[in-house]
Amino acid sequence: MRFSGIIFDFDLTLADSSEAIIRCFKLTLEHFGYPGRSDRDIFDTIGKTLLDSFDILTGIPDNPQKEDMRKYYVSQADKFMASGTHFYPETLPLLDLLRGKGIKTAVVSSKMKYRIEETFLLHFGRVPVDLIIGLTDMPKPKPEPDGLFLAARELDLPAGELLYVGDSMIDAEAAQNAGINFAAVTTGPTPAGVFEKYPNVAVLSDIGKVAGLIENDR
Numbered sequence: 001m002r003f004s005g006i007i008f009d010f011d012l013t014l015a016d017s018s019e020a021i022i023r024c025f026k027l028t029l030e031h032f033g034y035p036g037r038s039d040r041d042i043f044d045t046i047g048k049t050l051l052d053s054f055d056i057l058t059g060i061p062d063n064p065q066k067e068d069m070r071k072y073y074v075s076q077a078d079k080f081m082a083s084g085t086h087f088y089p090e091t092l093p094l095l096d097l098l099r100g101k102g103i104k105t106a107v108v109s110s111k112m113k114y115r116i117e118e119t120f121l122l123h124f125g126r127v128p129v130d131l132i133i134g135l136t137d138m139p140k141p142k143p144e145p146d147g148l149f150l151a152a153r154e155l156d157l158p159a160g161e162l163l164y165v166g167d168s169m170i171d172a173e174a175a176q177n178a179g180i181n182f183a184a185v186t187t188g189p190t191p192a193g194v195f196e197k198y199p200n201v202a203v204l205s206d207i208g209k210v211a212g213l214i215e216n217d218r
Contacts, residue, residue, distance in 0.1 A: 003181070003214065005157045006098060007148065008129075009166035010109035010116055011046050012188035014091045014207060017119075018043055020084025024076040025057065028069050034058050044189045047168040049110050049141050082119045088187070090208025095128040097211055104155045106131035108147040108164070108174075113137055131155060142170045145178035152180070163201065165210055172198035183213065 011017045025042045029035070037057050045053040050073055054066040063069070098105050106129055107116055113134030120127045131154050138147035152159055164175040167188030175182035176198055184195040184203045195203045202213060 002161065003103065003163045004161040005104040005106065005152075005155045005163070006210070006214075007106045007108050007151050007162060007164045007180075008207075009047070009164075009168070009171050010107050010111050012167045013165060013171075013185055014107070015085050015087045015119065016187070017081065017085040018046060019086075020077070020081045021046055023080055023084065024073050025053070027076050028054075028073045029057060031072055032065060032069055046188065047110060047142075047166075047170050049135065077115065081115060082122045085119050085123075087123055088207055090206055092124060092128060094208055094211055098214065099128070101214065103214065104131075104157065105129040106133065106151045106155060108133045108138075108142070108151050110135050110141050110170075143173035143177060145174055145180075148174055148178035148180055152178075163213070165207070169194060169198070172200065175199075183210065185209075 008014050022039050022042045026036060029037065041057065045056055050070045051066050054069045055061055055063050095105060109116060111134055113132050116132050116134060117127055131151060133147050133151055135141060138150055140146045148164060152162060159179045163181045163183055164171065165183045165185060166172065167185050168190050172182055172184060172195055182198065182200045184200055185207055186192050186203065186205055187207070192203050204210065
């Protein structure tokens with residue numbers, strides 16, 4: 001199968017932001033007077049929207065405070081997120097390899113676009129992808145396919161020539177809903193076996209293994 005474009009999730013796919021995310025959630029829960037949650041409880045929400053995560057972590061469906069909590073979380077993320085995010089060592093070499101082969105690249109994430117750009121610039125001094133689509137750029141978040149549809153349009157590529165790489169069931173479902181090829185990485189909270197329930201071209205141990213798909217593809 002020939003891929004002309006590869007789209008990536010961000011958190012726990014290209015970078016490990018869990019340390020900063022856990023810190024910001026704990027500060028927010030404490031600020032609003034909720035019981036603390038374990039690192040694992042918070043880690044397991046990564047990939048969901050902040051609003052959905054606050055429902056889960058407070059145990060209150062449609063929590064009436066969640067928008068205020070989101071704003072406070074963002075204020076803490078402004079302090080800690082970019083510096084507390086660590087890119088996997090394979091990330092930049094992979095993105096540069098793809099660019100060298102003329103393969104278009106994008107990020108589609110439930111994170112805000114400006115935060116992803118800020119993090120790339122802090123760690124790499126540049127934005128090494130062609131396109132970033134964040135939470136507010138898409139009408140509905142993943143697993144709805146809107147973000148992937150938008151990426152396909154912006155990259156001017158048909159779905160059959162695209163590969164989406166992500167670490168969660170939400171990513172797998174989004175790719176399935178968009179009719180786009182999917183490859184899983186197991187650097188997130190989702191066990192490898194779970195991805196067998198979804199259409200996929202590969203289940204990989206880390207982002208660097210995507211290079212093998214490209215070498216076989218070309």
